[in-house]
Amino acid sequence: MRDVRQGASFYREPLYFVGEACDEEGQFYQSAIVSVLAANEAVGVVAGMYDERFSVRFVSGFALQNLQMTFQDFLDATDGSFLELVYPDDREEFLARIVSPTAERWEYRLVDKAGNPRWFEERRSECVAPDGTTLWVCSLRQVNDAHLFQAELLSRVSHDMRTPLNAIMGTADRIAARAEDDHTRDDCYVIRAAAFRLLDMIERSLELSEDEVGAPTRCAPFSLADMVDSASYQVGPKYDGKRQTLSISCKVAHDYAVGDCPSLVKVLRALLENASTFSPDGSPVSLSIIEGESSRPGFGLFRIAVKDQGIGIAPDQVGRIFEPFARVADSRLHDDIPHAGLGLAVAKSLVHAMGGDLSVESSPGRGSTFRVTLELPLAEAVACSSLRDRRIMVVEDNALNAEIICEFLEEEGAQVTVVQDGSQAVEEFLNHEAGYFDGITMDIHMPVMDGYEATKRIRSAGDHGGEKVRIVAVTSDNTESDILRIAECGMDAHVSKPIDFRALCTALGS
DSSP: OOOEEETTEEEOSOEEESSOOOHHHHHHTHHHHHHTOOTTOOOEEEEEESSTTOBEEEEEHHHHHHTTOOHHHHHHHHTTBGGGGBOGGGHHHHHHHTTSOSSOEEEEEEEOTTSOEEEEEEEEEEEEOTTSOEEEEEEEEEOOHHHHHHHHHHHHHHHHHHHHHHHHHHHHHHHHHHOSSHHHHHHHHHHHHHHHHHHHHHHHHHHHHSSOOOSOSOOEEEEHHHHHHHHHHHHHHHHHHTTOEEEEEEEOSOSEEEEOHHHHHHHHHHHHHHHHHTSOTTOEEEEEEEEEEOSSTTEEEEEEEEEEOSOOOOGGGGGGTTSTTOOOOOTTOOTTSOOOSOHHHHHHHHHHHTTOEEEEEEETTTEEEEEEEEEEEBOOOOOOOOOTTOEEEEEOSOHHHHHHHHHHHHHTTOEEEEESSHHHHHHHHHTSOTTOOSEEEEOSSOSSSOHHHHHHHHHHOGGGTTTTSEEEEEESOOSHHHHHHHHHHTOSEEEESSOOHHHHHHHHHO
């Protein structure tokens, strides 16, 4: 290990040499290191040779720290080859750039100890070693810290908002259902719509902050009719508040298809909300789904259209409406129109991720029609049984949320048992004979024992029917990685908070 310094600019950090190195060699690299560093800049440094493996001569402690590696981890993972450290998808560009002019700044990914890609910014220089070998020397500054912080912040805010918003929206629904006058019901719809809009904005910001909107990971058989019902249910308060009518036409030969139903609900919801937002009070909006003949055997070609009679879009503004945070230039718009410019951007990304197309036809003053074209595999109808007389365990540490879930399930005829954490859920499950519980709604973040561990323990209780009981995650965790982990843990379905109770009924009754 060597310390390298020079004047006001310094780099005081251990250098780990691959192979033997003398003090004179360490001092020789001083000028090369300083040439790729700014004063007091805390970055990692790596140097190596221009051979086929881009063999590393030395690596700094800070570079290893950013990769979450020890020096031995580095040697084990790369055998001293920097090329092995470069993320496979970036190697071609790396090979092209590393032989280009020196001192160039650019970004690429390196693989950390856990195998995860991390973005780094490189600044490179060259030096000639005492033996005449030309070496590359580069500084590596991790550049995704701010991105990770923003994504983590949005994720945490989204998660922490869902639980109280679930209580707000659920309570508003309960009061509206019992209200005897229209004024009280209208007030409840205002509360629910405002809460839903707040949640929707943070959700869409989170979706757009993710590195990618990849191929759907939640592909499963679903009912197109249920998908439409779920989307229309979610936008219902908004339409009621503006006294707008929503007509639905679903002309399909096959009601069941295979796809990412939650994402499709998001797409429809975004289109329906957009139609409501830019249409006058009391105006009609229509949603239609038509199934056409696909050229692929076993597939259906589905065309979805959302048509409004709103203000329409000027021809020179149509190209902007799918851009994030875009607000078209139109004198008819004012600040009271509630939109963040995220819904259509997210919808287009989701449709494209599913291999479909989203387009718009519009004329100023005559309204707009948004069209989704999507080809999906066809599926057989999935039977969904009633919840009447079924025994359901509700695992939820928030008392108000537990009360809201219980009231819904009891209205559907279920017999409900409530526990407050995963440990109690396991104990309650084991205290009954095999097959006693027909279903479990499982929160994830709870004291004593979380939902993941509780699910694993229940699944392992084979003598009590743990492999067969249906377990549905009811949680604020809503990212693709969360949903993947929930499935890998052994849960059968995922319903996010605030709860769509139609989706919960379907998930428990499947």
